[in-house]
Amino acid sequence: MAQIHPYPVKVVWSGGRDGSGVVTPEHSGVELPIAVPKEFQGTGDGTNPEELLAAAVAACYSITFGIIAANRRLPVASVETSAVGEVEQAGAQFTYKK
Numbered sequence: 001m002a003q004i005h006p007y008p009v010k011v012v013w014s015g016g017r018d019g020s021g022v023v024t025p026e027h028s029g030v031e032l033p034i035a036v037p038k039e040f041q042g043t044g045d046g047t048n049p050e051e052l053l054a055a056a057v058a059a060c061y062s063i064t065f066g067i068i069a070a071n072r073r074l075p076v077a078s079v080e081t082s083a084v085g086e087v088e089q090a091g092a093q094f095t096y097k098k
Contacts, residue, residue, distance in 0.1 A: 017042050023052070040094070053096065054085035 011034070013021035020043065023032045036042020037050065047055075058081040069076040086098040 020045060023047075040089075050085050050087050050096065054083040058083035 008026040010024045010026065011021060012024075013019060013034075017036050017040070019036075021034045023034050024030070032052075033046035034048055035044055035046035037048050038044035042048075061083075062079045062081040065079050065081075066076060069079075084098070085096060088095045088097045
């Protein structure tokens with residue numbers, strides 16, 4: 001039987017486009033400041049959903065690679081992964097493309 005593993009996060013946001021906020025994952029309790037990116041007329045004073053999506057992909061890849069290497073008893077000192085998310089802006093519409 002499949003198991004469901006919830007990963008709750010809380011976001012507190014104050015203000016409009018120039019506002020600020022905090023993302024707090026419940027399990028780790030780490031507080032990440034968030035803001036609208038400068039290229040979208042925000043302050044850029046924190047991470048943003050666009051970066052967090054790219055970070056999630058890179059983190060998942062790195063962790064999975066490390067687990068597979070360990071399971072196969074392959075010595076790996078570290079894994080470094082980079083990712084770039086791309087958002088297309090067409091007028092008032094924003095689309096996460098890659």
